[in-house]
Amino acid sequence: MFRNTRRHAALLLAAAAAAGAGSLHDHGDSAASVTVSASTPLRQLLSTATTGLLFSNPHFAPWQGGFPVLNSFVSASVPPTDLSSQGSGGNSDDSRCCPGCLGRNSIAKAAAAVGPAVVNISSMHESHGWVLGKSIGSGTIIDPDGTILTCAHVVADFQSTRAVHKGKVSVSLQDGREFEGVVLNADRHSDIAVVKIKSKTPLPAAKLGSSCELRPGDWVVALGCPHSLQNTVTSGIVSCVDRKSSDLGLGGIRREYLQTDCAINQGNSGGPLVNLDGEIVGVNVMKVMAADGLSFAVPIDSVVKIVEHFKKNGRVIRPWLGVKMLDLNPVVIEQLKERSSSFPDVRNGVLVPMVTPGSPAERAGFAPGDVVVEFDGKPIQSIKEIIDIMGDKVGVPIEVHVKRANNVPVTLTVIPEEADASR
Structure with a gap:
């Protein structure tokens, strides 16, 4: 006892x-x-x-x-130690065992690295000769020339089928400077837009990182500037990479989000999501009202591709095939083989469970149950690979190799069409 x-x-x-x-x-x-x-x-x-x-x-x-x-x-427990030099106010040690680890000042440093480039975006309108502004969101300067990333819903009206740009907006920097910004492009499906401001001197710009290597559990920091000169900073972790749609049939639109537990309010929309190195890994787009702390951001790798489309075509061109797709892995393949012994012998690939009537895929001869194993001369293991290969190829014939029931090989030629934004 x-x-x-x-x-x-x-x-x-x-x-x-x-x-x-x-x-x-x-x-x-x-x-x-x-x-x-x-x-x-x-x-x-x-x-x-x-x-x-x-x-x-x-x-x-x-x-x-x-x-x-x-x-x-x-x-039997911990030996006595002199802790007088380890008080909360005197410890400036920010050592980290590895680059991805969280140190004492990691979040503050990440926020400080990108903070000066975070801006407030307000709508501009005149009333009785006065220019009035309404704070509507945030953005991030990504180039000293004044190129700003933000959300499309911040700078464009998408109540109608066709997007109507608000044209000009007011942009406020952290140092107190204000500029008139011009909306260059906005894409409603990705909710990404580009705004441009002009300055006689170089502007503070944030560094772009990469989102492809982010894993659930990685630390991220969400910033915004909802009230003019005041930044907000919240931290959390990546919950998952949430691919909202693998449907290339109805409109060909595939949304991909980073799901985080960072607190994001409406004024933070368009602000950056950064890693512990202060690099942008996403653009904050929304929070889920019914789930406290659950927020979404568009991965920066997707944003970069969208911006490239803006520069090249003036809009985002999305090729449309007209098929639903499902990534295959050994577990799913085993399940499908248990349901039907005629399921083709494949180790990986992309299953086509549905083909849209009247679509390019139907005209090419695709059928439900096809397994895509090669696309445009490249072996296929995932939907993402097909998306990347298609890029903005519209009207260009693509050779596709599929396997059907009982291992019947079939070669098809499909000509993608541009997705209708109103679908």
Whole structure:
């Protein structure tokens, strides 16, 4: 019983020290006793928790500002250490065991690296000769020439089928400068837009990172500038990469989001999502109202491709095949083989469960149950590979190799059409 009593006491004291609520002092006398000093709330907690457990034992004295502990008792846990130099205000050590680890100042440094490039975007309209502005979102300068990334819904009206750009917006920087911005492009399906401002001097610009290597659990920081000169900073982790649609049939639109638990409000829309190196890995687009702390961002790798489309074509061109697709893996393949022994013998590929009537895929001869194993001369393992190969190829014939039931190989030629944005 006495051993159990000492063990319970050790656990309580170790917890107090680990929580930073107290400090350990070695008196250095012959008894080599150690005293744990605690704040009043913790002292009350320990007193309550140990009543009848420790103080009922004659080997322990009542609490009198400190708790005498036998040396053998302490040696079983953590040796006494001088913690006087490790106070919360004096520790500037930001060492990290590896680049992806979180240090004491990691989030603050990441926010500081990109903060000057985060801007507030307001709509502009005149009333009785006065130019009025309404704060509607955030953006990030990605080039010293004044190129800004933001959300399409911040700078364009998508209430109608056709997007109507708001034309000009007011852009406020963290240093107090204000500029008139021009909306260059906006894509409603990805919710990404590009705004341009002009300055006589180079502007602060954020560095673009990469989102392809982000994993669930990686730390990210969401920034915004919802109230003119005041930045907001929230941190969290990547929950998952959420591919919202693998449907290349109805409109050919495939949305891909980074799902995070960063707190994002409406004014943060268009602001950057950055990694611990202060690099942009996404653009904040929305939060889920019914789920506190659940937010989404467009991966920066997708954003870069959208911007390239803007520069090359003036809009995002999305080839349309007219098929639904499903990534295959050994587990899914085994399940499908159990359901039908005629399912083709493949190790990987992309399954076509549905073909849209009247689509390019139907005209090419695609049929439900086809497994795409080669697309435009390249072996295929995922839908993403097909998307990347198609790029903006519209009206260009593409040779596709598929396998059908009982391992029947078929070669098809499909000519993608441009997706109708109104579908």
